[in-house]
Amino acid sequence: MHKFKQLANNIQFLIESESWPAHKKLPSLREQAQSSGYSVMTVLNAYQELEAKGWIYTKQKSGYYVSEAISHVSKTSNKLALNTNIEINSLVFDHLKHLQKEHVIPLGSAFPSASLLCNTYFMKTLSRHAKIPNSALSTDSMPPGYLQLRQVIASRYSLNGISTNPEDLVITSGALDALNLALQALTKPGDFILLQQTIFYGAWQAAERLGLNVITIPEHYQYGFDLEAFENALKNYPIKACWLMLNVHNPIGFTVSNEIKSTIAALLQKYEVYLIEDDVYQELFYEKQKPLSVKYFDKGNYVLHCSSFSKILGAGIRGGWVNSGKFSNVIQHLQLMSTVSASNLMQHALADFMSSHHYEKHLRQLRLKLHQTKTAYYKLLQEILPIACEVYYYATGYFLWIKLPEGMDSSILYQCLLEKNIVIAPSILFQQDHLPSNYIRLNCSFELNDKVRRALQIMVGMIHDLVEGKVV
Protein backbone atom coordinates (compact mmCIF):
# COMPACT_ATOMS: atom_id res chain seq x y z
CA MET A 1 0.00 0.00 0.00
CA HIS A 2 1.30 3.52 -0.84
CA LYS A 3 2.41 5.52 2.20
CA PHE A 4 -0.10 8.30 1.52
CA LYS A 5 -2.95 5.74 1.35
CA GLN A 6 -1.89 4.25 4.66
CA LEU A 7 -1.87 7.69 6.28
CA ALA A 8 -5.23 8.52 4.67
CA ASN A 9 -6.68 5.27 6.08
CA ASN A 10 -5.38 6.06 9.58
CA ILE A 11 -6.95 9.52 9.48
CA GLN A 12 -10.18 8.17 8.00
CA PHE A 13 -10.47 5.81 10.91
CA LEU A 14 -10.01 8.61 13.43
CA ILE A 15 -12.84 10.47 11.70
CA GLU A 16 -15.14 7.46 11.45
CA SER A 17 -14.71 6.60 15.07
CA GLU A 18 -15.39 10.23 15.97
CA SER A 19 -12.04 10.53 17.71
CA TRP A 20 -11.79 13.47 15.31
CA PRO A 21 -15.24 15.08 15.36
CA ALA A 22 -16.88 17.00 12.52
CA HIS A 23 -15.35 20.44 11.83
CA LYS A 24 -12.20 19.66 13.79
CA LYS A 25 -9.22 21.34 12.15
CA LEU A 26 -6.65 18.83 10.92
CA PRO A 27 -2.98 19.34 11.85
CA SER A 28 -1.14 21.47 9.28
CA LEU A 29 0.85 19.63 6.64
CA ARG A 30 4.06 20.33 8.49
CA GLU A 31 2.69 19.32 11.92
CA GLN A 32 1.30 16.10 10.49
CA ALA A 33 4.59 15.35 8.75
CA GLN A 34 6.49 15.89 11.97
CA SER A 35 4.22 13.75 14.13
CA SER A 36 3.78 10.89 11.65
CA GLY A 37 7.29 10.78 10.22
CA TYR A 38 5.94 11.00 6.62
CA SER A 39 7.16 13.67 4.19
CA VAL A 40 5.08 16.83 3.65
CA MET A 41 4.33 15.60 0.12
CA THR A 42 2.95 12.28 1.44
CA VAL A 43 0.75 14.16 3.91
CA LEU A 44 -0.50 16.47 1.15
CA ASN A 45 -1.37 13.46 -1.03
CA ALA A 46 -3.19 11.83 1.90
CA TYR A 47 -5.21 14.99 2.60
CA GLN A 48 -6.10 15.36 -1.07
CA GLU A 49 -7.23 11.74 -1.20
CA LEU A 50 -9.44 12.26 1.87
CA GLU A 51 -10.83 15.46 0.40
CA ALA A 52 -11.67 13.74 -2.88
CA LYS A 53 -13.57 11.08 -0.92
CA GLY A 54 -15.46 13.69 1.09
CA TRP A 55 -13.95 12.92 4.49
CA ILE A 56 -12.41 16.37 4.86
CA TYR A 57 -12.89 19.80 3.31
CA THR A 58 -10.66 22.90 2.93
CA LYS A 59 -11.24 26.45 4.06
CA GLN A 60 -9.31 29.05 2.09
CA LYS A 61 -6.08 30.00 3.82
CA SER A 62 -7.15 28.17 6.95
CA GLY A 63 -6.42 24.51 6.28
CA TYR A 64 -8.29 21.18 6.29
CA TYR A 65 -11.36 20.27 8.42
CA VAL A 66 -13.33 17.10 9.12
CA SER A 67 -16.57 16.84 7.08
CA GLU A 68 -19.83 16.19 8.87
CA ALA A 69 -22.29 13.82 7.24
CA ILE A 70 -20.02 11.06 6.04
CA SER A 71 -18.56 10.22 9.44
CA HIS A 72 -21.99 9.48 10.88
CA VAL A 73 -23.21 7.33 7.99
CA SER A 74 -20.09 5.23 8.01
CA LYS A 75 -20.04 4.67 11.75
CA THR A 76 -23.54 3.29 11.86
CA SER A 77 -22.99 1.05 8.86
CA ASN A 78 -19.69 -0.65 9.61
CA LYS A 79 -20.13 -1.48 13.32
CA LEU A 80 -16.43 -1.01 14.00
CA ALA A 81 -15.01 0.88 16.94
CA LEU A 82 -11.63 2.43 17.58
CA ASN A 83 -9.97 2.34 20.99
CA THR A 84 -6.87 4.48 21.27
CA ASN A 85 -6.20 5.12 24.95
CA ILE A 86 -6.72 1.73 26.53
CA GLU A 87 -6.62 1.66 30.31
CA ILE A 88 -7.26 -1.76 31.74
CA ASN A 89 -4.05 -2.91 33.44
CA SER A 90 -4.82 -1.48 36.89
CA LEU A 91 -8.31 -2.92 36.82
CA VAL A 92 -7.03 -6.40 35.95
CA PHE A 93 -4.27 -6.10 38.53
CA ASP A 94 -6.81 -5.32 41.29
CA HIS A 95 -9.04 -8.16 40.10
CA LEU A 96 -6.19 -10.69 40.22
CA LYS A 97 -5.19 -9.44 43.67
CA HIS A 98 -8.74 -9.96 44.98
CA LEU A 99 -8.57 -13.53 43.69
CA GLN A 100 -5.34 -14.19 45.58
CA LYS A 101 -6.84 -13.31 48.94
CA GLU A 102 -7.41 -16.10 51.40
CA HIS A 103 -10.89 -17.60 51.79
CA VAL A 104 -12.40 -15.96 48.68
CA ILE A 105 -14.86 -17.85 46.53
CA PRO A 106 -13.06 -17.37 43.19
CA LEU A 107 -15.99 -17.44 40.78
CA GLY A 108 -14.29 -14.68 38.80
CA SER A 109 -11.09 -16.65 38.28
CA ALA A 110 -9.95 -17.67 34.80
CA PHE A 111 -8.25 -20.79 36.14
CA PRO A 112 -10.00 -24.14 36.43
CA SER A 113 -10.27 -25.71 39.85
CA ALA A 114 -6.91 -27.22 40.82
CA SER A 115 -8.67 -30.34 42.09
CA LEU A 116 -9.69 -31.20 38.50
CA LEU A 117 -6.27 -30.57 37.03
CA CYS A 118 -4.12 -32.49 39.44
CA ASN A 119 -2.93 -35.70 37.76
CA THR A 120 -1.02 -38.25 39.79
CA TYR A 121 0.83 -39.68 36.82
CA PHE A 122 2.01 -36.21 35.76
CA MET A 123 3.18 -35.46 39.31
CA LYS A 124 5.14 -38.73 39.33
CA THR A 125 6.69 -37.89 35.95
CA LEU A 126 7.69 -34.49 37.27
CA SER A 127 9.31 -35.88 40.39
CA ARG A 128 11.13 -38.57 38.38
CA HIS A 129 12.65 -35.89 36.16
CA ALA A 130 13.56 -33.77 39.18
CA LYS A 131 15.68 -36.66 40.45
CA ILE A 132 17.68 -37.08 37.22
CA PRO A 133 21.10 -35.47 37.91
CA ASN A 134 21.48 -32.15 36.05
CA SER A 135 18.15 -32.58 34.26
CA ALA A 136 16.68 -29.43 35.71
CA LEU A 137 19.87 -27.53 35.05
CA SER A 138 20.59 -28.46 31.45
CA THR A 139 20.07 -25.90 28.73
CA ASP A 140 18.55 -28.13 26.07
CA SER A 141 15.19 -26.40 26.57
CA MET A 142 16.34 -22.90 25.66
CA PRO A 143 14.47 -21.23 22.74
CA PRO A 144 12.89 -22.59 20.66
CA GLY A 145 12.36 -25.16 23.43
CA TYR A 146 12.97 -28.83 24.20
CA LEU A 147 12.96 -30.72 20.90
CA GLN A 148 11.07 -33.74 22.18
CA LEU A 149 8.27 -31.54 23.51
CA ARG A 150 8.06 -29.67 20.21
CA GLN A 151 7.93 -33.03 18.42
CA VAL A 152 4.96 -34.31 20.45
CA ILE A 153 3.08 -31.04 20.06
CA ALA A 154 3.83 -31.05 16.32
CA SER A 155 2.53 -34.60 15.99
CA ARG A 156 -0.71 -33.63 17.77
CA TYR A 157 -1.13 -30.80 15.25
CA SER A 158 -0.54 -33.25 12.42
CA LEU A 159 -3.11 -35.68 13.83
CA ASN A 160 -5.57 -32.77 13.76
CA GLY A 161 -4.87 -32.19 10.08
CA ILE A 162 -2.36 -29.35 10.48
CA SER A 163 0.99 -30.60 9.24
CA THR A 164 3.54 -28.92 11.47
CA ASN A 165 7.30 -28.93 11.59
CA PRO A 166 8.71 -28.89 15.15
CA GLU A 167 10.96 -26.07 13.88
CA ASP A 168 7.89 -23.83 13.62
CA LEU A 169 7.09 -24.17 17.32
CA VAL A 170 8.46 -22.01 20.10
CA ILE A 171 7.85 -23.18 23.67
CA THR A 172 6.92 -20.27 25.91
CA SER A 173 6.16 -19.47 29.50
CA GLY A 174 2.41 -20.05 29.13
CA ALA A 175 0.03 -18.84 26.43
CA LEU A 176 0.11 -15.21 27.55
CA ASP A 177 3.83 -15.15 26.86
CA ALA A 178 3.22 -16.75 23.44
CA LEU A 179 0.47 -14.26 22.57
CA ASN A 180 2.46 -11.25 23.74
CA LEU A 181 5.60 -12.33 21.89
CA ALA A 182 3.59 -12.91 18.71
CA LEU A 183 1.96 -9.50 18.99
CA GLN A 184 5.28 -7.82 19.63
CA ALA A 185 6.79 -9.57 16.61
CA LEU A 186 4.02 -8.31 14.33
CA THR A 187 3.55 -4.72 15.50
CA LYS A 188 5.19 -1.50 16.61
CA PRO A 189 3.70 1.22 18.84
CA GLY A 190 0.91 3.19 17.14
CA ASP A 191 -0.09 0.33 14.81
CA PHE A 192 -3.68 -0.81 14.44
CA ILE A 193 -4.73 -4.26 15.56
CA LEU A 194 -8.12 -5.94 15.46
CA LEU A 195 -9.84 -7.58 18.43
CA GLN A 196 -13.27 -8.92 19.16
CA GLN A 197 -15.36 -6.38 21.05
CA THR A 198 -15.61 -8.67 24.07
CA ILE A 199 -12.37 -10.54 24.69
CA PHE A 200 -9.98 -11.94 27.31
CA TYR A 201 -8.43 -8.99 29.18
CA GLY A 202 -4.89 -10.18 28.30
CA ALA A 203 -5.47 -8.89 24.76
CA TRP A 204 -6.43 -5.42 26.02
CA GLN A 205 -3.48 -5.44 28.42
CA ALA A 206 -1.06 -6.28 25.63
CA ALA A 207 -2.46 -3.50 23.44
CA GLU A 208 -2.15 -1.01 26.31
CA ARG A 209 1.41 -2.08 27.07
CA LEU A 210 2.55 -1.98 23.44
CA GLY A 211 0.81 1.36 22.68
CA LEU A 212 -1.41 -0.08 19.94
CA ASN A 213 -4.67 1.27 18.52
CA VAL A 214 -7.43 -1.31 18.67
CA ILE A 215 -10.26 -1.70 16.20
CA THR A 216 -13.01 -3.97 17.47
CA ILE A 217 -15.69 -5.95 15.72
CA PRO A 218 -18.89 -6.91 17.52
CA GLU A 219 -19.88 -10.48 18.29
CA HIS A 220 -22.51 -11.69 15.85
CA TYR A 221 -25.70 -12.34 17.83
CA GLN A 222 -26.21 -15.68 16.06
CA TYR A 223 -22.86 -16.94 14.74
CA GLY A 224 -20.48 -15.45 17.32
CA PHE A 225 -18.38 -13.77 14.65
CA ASP A 226 -19.38 -10.97 12.30
CA LEU A 227 -17.66 -11.74 8.98
CA GLU A 228 -19.04 -8.64 7.32
CA ALA A 229 -17.58 -6.34 9.97
CA PHE A 230 -14.33 -8.31 9.85
CA GLU A 231 -13.91 -7.89 6.09
CA ASN A 232 -14.93 -4.25 6.38
CA ALA A 233 -12.11 -3.70 8.86
CA LEU A 234 -9.50 -5.58 6.82
CA LYS A 235 -10.51 -3.80 3.64
CA ASN A 236 -10.49 -0.29 4.98
CA TYR A 237 -7.89 -0.04 7.70
CA PRO A 238 -4.18 -0.69 7.98
CA ILE A 239 -4.48 -3.57 10.42
CA LYS A 240 -1.16 -5.19 11.26
CA ALA A 241 -2.53 -8.15 13.20
CA CYS A 242 -5.74 -9.64 14.52
CA TRP A 243 -5.94 -11.42 17.90
CA LEU A 244 -9.02 -13.62 17.94
CA MET A 245 -10.60 -16.41 19.99
CA LEU A 246 -12.84 -18.62 17.92
CA ASN A 247 -12.92 -21.78 20.05
CA VAL A 248 -14.45 -21.72 23.53
CA HIS A 249 -14.38 -17.94 23.60
CA ASN A 250 -13.37 -16.31 26.87
CA PRO A 251 -15.52 -14.87 28.42
CA ILE A 252 -18.66 -15.77 26.39
CA GLY A 253 -17.99 -19.42 25.62
CA PHE A 254 -19.07 -19.81 21.99
CA THR A 255 -17.17 -21.70 19.28
CA VAL A 256 -17.64 -20.42 15.74
CA SER A 257 -18.40 -22.75 12.84
CA ASN A 258 -15.84 -24.26 10.47
CA GLU A 259 -17.36 -22.30 7.58
CA ILE A 260 -16.64 -19.04 9.37
CA LYS A 261 -13.11 -20.13 10.30
CA SER A 262 -12.42 -21.14 6.71
CA THR A 263 -13.67 -17.75 5.46
CA ILE A 264 -11.54 -15.94 8.05
CA ALA A 265 -8.46 -17.79 6.76
CA ALA A 266 -9.32 -16.85 3.16
CA LEU A 267 -9.83 -13.18 4.11
CA LEU A 268 -6.52 -13.07 5.97
CA GLN A 269 -4.81 -14.31 2.83
CA LYS A 270 -6.74 -11.93 0.59
CA TYR A 271 -5.84 -8.86 2.65
CA GLU A 272 -2.43 -10.17 3.75
CA VAL A 273 -3.11 -9.69 7.44
CA TYR A 274 -1.74 -11.96 10.21
CA LEU A 275 -3.85 -13.61 12.87
CA ILE A 276 -2.75 -14.47 16.40
CA GLU A 277 -5.14 -17.27 17.27
CA ASP A 278 -5.69 -17.65 21.01
CA ASP A 279 -6.71 -21.29 21.42
CA VAL A 280 -5.98 -22.02 25.08
CA TYR A 281 -9.27 -23.83 25.67
CA GLN A 282 -8.99 -25.99 22.55
CA GLU A 283 -9.06 -29.27 24.52
CA LEU A 284 -12.10 -28.36 26.63
CA PHE A 285 -14.89 -29.39 24.27
CA TYR A 286 -17.72 -31.70 25.32
CA GLU A 287 -18.70 -32.99 21.88
CA LYS A 288 -16.93 -36.02 20.36
CA GLN A 289 -14.97 -33.95 17.90
CA LYS A 290 -12.32 -31.41 18.76
CA PRO A 291 -13.18 -28.06 17.13
CA LEU A 292 -10.89 -27.05 14.27
CA SER A 293 -8.81 -23.91 14.49
CA VAL A 294 -8.36 -21.23 11.82
CA LYS A 295 -4.81 -22.60 11.55
CA TYR A 296 -6.36 -25.73 9.98
CA PHE A 297 -7.64 -23.63 7.05
CA ASP A 298 -4.54 -21.43 6.83
CA LYS A 299 -3.07 -22.16 3.41
CA GLY A 300 -1.11 -18.91 3.22
CA ASN A 301 0.61 -19.17 6.62
CA TYR A 302 -1.04 -16.10 8.07
CA VAL A 303 -1.94 -17.70 11.42
CA LEU A 304 0.24 -17.81 14.54
CA HIS A 305 -1.53 -20.36 16.69
CA CYS A 306 -1.01 -20.06 20.49
CA SER A 307 -1.97 -22.44 23.27
CA SER A 308 -0.80 -23.80 26.61
CA PHE A 309 -1.13 -26.39 29.37
CA SER A 310 -2.65 -23.88 31.80
CA LYS A 311 -6.26 -24.96 31.38
CA ILE A 312 -5.56 -28.67 31.39
CA LEU A 313 -2.71 -29.18 33.86
CA GLY A 314 -2.52 -25.89 35.72
CA ALA A 315 -1.49 -22.27 35.11
CA GLY A 316 1.39 -22.74 37.58
CA ILE A 317 3.13 -24.94 35.00
CA ARG A 318 3.76 -21.89 32.82
CA GLY A 319 4.09 -24.01 29.73
CA GLY A 320 2.74 -22.87 26.38
CA TRP A 321 3.72 -22.49 22.74
CA VAL A 322 3.28 -20.55 19.56
CA ASN A 323 3.11 -22.22 16.20
CA SER A 324 4.93 -19.35 14.62
CA GLY A 325 6.09 -20.44 11.15
CA LYS A 326 8.44 -17.92 9.63
CA PHE A 327 8.27 -15.73 12.75
CA SER A 328 10.05 -18.33 14.89
CA ASN A 329 13.35 -16.47 14.77
CA VAL A 330 11.94 -13.04 15.64
CA ILE A 331 9.93 -14.55 18.47
CA GLN A 332 12.99 -16.32 19.87
CA HIS A 333 14.90 -13.03 19.76
CA LEU A 334 12.16 -11.33 21.74
CA GLN A 335 11.95 -14.25 24.14
CA LEU A 336 15.66 -14.17 24.85
CA MET A 337 15.27 -10.52 25.80
CA SER A 338 12.35 -11.13 28.15
CA THR A 339 11.22 -14.42 29.69
CA VAL A 340 14.16 -16.38 28.19
CA SER A 341 12.44 -19.77 28.28
CA ALA A 342 9.90 -21.98 29.98
CA SER A 343 11.23 -24.16 32.81
CA ASN A 344 13.56 -26.91 31.62
CA LEU A 345 12.30 -29.46 34.13
CA MET A 346 8.70 -28.80 33.19
CA GLN A 347 9.41 -29.12 29.46
CA HIS A 348 11.02 -32.53 30.00
CA ALA A 349 8.16 -33.75 32.16
CA LEU A 350 5.52 -32.46 29.73
CA ALA A 351 7.20 -34.19 26.79
CA ASP A 352 7.13 -37.48 28.68
CA PHE A 353 3.58 -37.10 29.93
CA MET A 354 2.20 -36.08 26.53
CA SER A 355 3.81 -39.13 24.94
CA SER A 356 1.98 -41.47 27.29
CA HIS A 357 -1.63 -42.64 27.09
CA HIS A 358 -2.20 -40.92 30.47
CA TYR A 359 -2.40 -37.55 28.74
CA GLU A 360 -5.46 -38.38 26.62
CA LYS A 361 -7.03 -40.17 29.56
CA HIS A 362 -6.58 -37.06 31.70
CA LEU A 363 -8.17 -34.88 29.03
CA ARG A 364 -11.16 -37.22 28.68
CA GLN A 365 -11.76 -37.23 32.44
CA LEU A 366 -11.33 -33.48 32.69
CA ARG A 367 -13.86 -32.80 29.90
CA LEU A 368 -16.38 -35.11 31.51
CA LYS A 369 -16.02 -33.52 34.93
CA LEU A 370 -16.21 -29.98 33.56
CA HIS A 371 -19.31 -30.87 31.57
CA GLN A 372 -21.03 -32.27 34.68
CA THR A 373 -20.06 -29.38 36.92
CA LYS A 374 -20.95 -26.64 34.45
CA THR A 375 -24.32 -28.24 33.74
CA ALA A 376 -25.05 -28.38 37.47
CA TYR A 377 -24.27 -24.65 37.85
CA TYR A 378 -26.40 -23.86 34.81
CA LYS A 379 -29.40 -25.76 36.18
CA LEU A 380 -29.10 -24.12 39.58
CA LEU A 381 -28.71 -20.62 38.14
CA GLN A 382 -31.71 -21.13 35.85
CA GLU A 383 -33.74 -21.88 38.97
CA ILE A 384 -32.54 -19.09 41.23
CA LEU A 385 -31.70 -16.12 39.01
CA PRO A 386 -34.37 -13.46 38.45
CA ILE A 387 -36.27 -13.90 35.22
CA ALA A 388 -34.71 -10.72 33.82
CA CYS A 389 -31.32 -12.44 33.75
CA GLU A 390 -30.12 -14.59 30.87
CA VAL A 391 -27.54 -17.36 31.11
CA TYR A 392 -25.56 -18.18 27.96
CA TYR A 393 -24.71 -21.87 28.00
CA TYR A 394 -22.27 -23.38 25.49
CA ALA A 395 -21.20 -27.02 25.65
CA THR A 396 -17.54 -26.14 26.17
CA GLY A 397 -15.08 -24.99 28.84
CA TYR A 398 -16.12 -23.89 32.31
CA PHE A 399 -17.47 -20.35 31.96
CA LEU A 400 -21.03 -19.13 32.03
CA TRP A 401 -21.70 -15.64 30.64
CA ILE A 402 -24.67 -14.07 32.33
CA LYS A 403 -26.73 -11.07 31.33
CA LEU A 404 -28.01 -9.14 34.34
CA PRO A 405 -31.21 -7.08 34.21
CA GLU A 406 -31.14 -4.23 31.68
CA GLY A 407 -29.41 -1.12 33.00
CA MET A 408 -27.67 -2.87 35.91
CA ASP A 409 -23.96 -2.17 36.30
CA SER A 410 -22.10 -5.42 36.92
CA SER A 411 -19.20 -3.48 38.49
CA ILE A 412 -21.50 -2.48 41.35
CA LEU A 413 -22.51 -6.09 41.88
CA TYR A 414 -18.80 -6.98 41.78
CA GLN A 415 -17.93 -4.41 44.46
CA CYS A 416 -20.81 -5.51 46.72
CA LEU A 417 -19.79 -9.16 46.44
CA LEU A 418 -16.14 -8.40 47.21
CA GLU A 419 -17.29 -7.32 50.66
CA LYS A 420 -18.67 -10.84 51.13
CA ASN A 421 -15.43 -12.44 49.90
CA ILE A 422 -17.02 -13.52 46.65
CA VAL A 423 -15.23 -12.64 43.41
CA ILE A 424 -17.02 -12.63 40.06
CA ALA A 425 -15.74 -11.23 36.75
CA PRO A 426 -17.67 -8.12 35.57
CA SER A 427 -17.87 -7.25 31.86
CA ILE A 428 -15.60 -4.18 32.12
CA LEU A 429 -12.69 -6.62 32.37
CA PHE A 430 -13.39 -7.72 28.82
CA GLN A 431 -14.58 -4.61 26.98
CA GLN A 432 -13.48 -1.04 26.42
CA ASP A 433 -16.16 0.52 24.25
CA HIS A 434 -18.67 1.92 26.74
CA LEU A 435 -20.89 -1.03 25.99
CA PRO A 436 -23.76 -2.09 28.25
CA SER A 437 -22.02 -3.29 31.39
CA ASN A 438 -24.69 -5.66 32.67
CA TYR A 439 -22.79 -8.91 32.10
CA ILE A 440 -20.68 -11.16 34.31
CA ARG A 441 -18.56 -14.27 33.78
CA LEU A 442 -18.73 -17.11 36.28
CA ASN A 443 -16.15 -19.87 36.60
CA CYS A 444 -18.10 -23.11 37.00
CA SER A 445 -15.24 -25.56 37.49
CA PHE A 446 -15.38 -25.60 41.29
CA GLU A 447 -17.32 -28.30 43.06
CA LEU A 448 -20.87 -27.06 43.60
CA ASN A 449 -20.74 -27.60 47.36
CA ASP A 450 -22.68 -25.80 50.11
CA LYS A 451 -20.20 -22.94 50.28
CA VAL A 452 -20.47 -22.22 46.56
CA ARG A 453 -24.26 -22.61 46.60
CA ARG A 454 -24.43 -20.09 49.44
CA ALA A 455 -22.21 -17.69 47.46
CA LEU A 456 -24.49 -18.00 44.43
CA GLN A 457 -27.55 -17.37 46.61
CA ILE A 458 -25.87 -14.24 48.02
CA MET A 459 -25.16 -13.07 44.48
CA VAL A 460 -28.78 -13.60 43.47
CA GLY A 461 -30.00 -11.77 46.60
CA MET A 462 -27.72 -8.88 45.72
CA ILE A 463 -29.08 -8.75 42.15
CA HIS A 464 -32.61 -8.50 43.60
CA ASP A 465 -31.49 -5.72 45.94
CA LEU A 466 -29.92 -3.83 43.05
CA VAL A 467 -33.11 -4.18 40.99
CA GLU A 468 -35.17 -2.87 43.87
CA GLY A 469 -32.75 0.00 44.47
CA LYS A 470 -31.82 -1.21 47.97
CA VAL A 471 -28.13 -0.82 47.18
CA VAL A 472 -26.89 2.66 46.31
Ligand SMILES: Cc1ncc(COP(=O)(O)O)c(C=O)c1O
Ligand atom coordinates in the same frame (compact mmCIF):
# COMPACT_ATOMS: atom_id res chain seq x y z
C1 LIG B 1 -8.25 -16.68 26.62
C2 LIG B 1 -6.99 -16.80 27.36
N1 LIG B 1 -5.84 -16.70 26.69
C3 LIG B 1 -4.65 -16.81 27.31
C4 LIG B 1 -4.58 -17.03 28.66
C5 LIG B 1 -3.23 -17.14 29.31
O1 LIG B 1 -2.94 -18.47 29.59
P1 LIG B 1 -1.57 -18.92 30.27
O2 LIG B 1 -1.86 -19.14 31.72
O3 LIG B 1 -1.18 -20.17 29.58
O4 LIG B 1 -0.57 -17.84 30.07
C6 LIG B 1 -5.75 -17.15 29.40
C7 LIG B 1 -5.69 -17.35 30.86
O5 LIG B 1 -6.62 -17.17 31.57
C8 LIG B 1 -6.99 -17.03 28.74
O6 LIG B 1 -8.15 -17.15 29.38
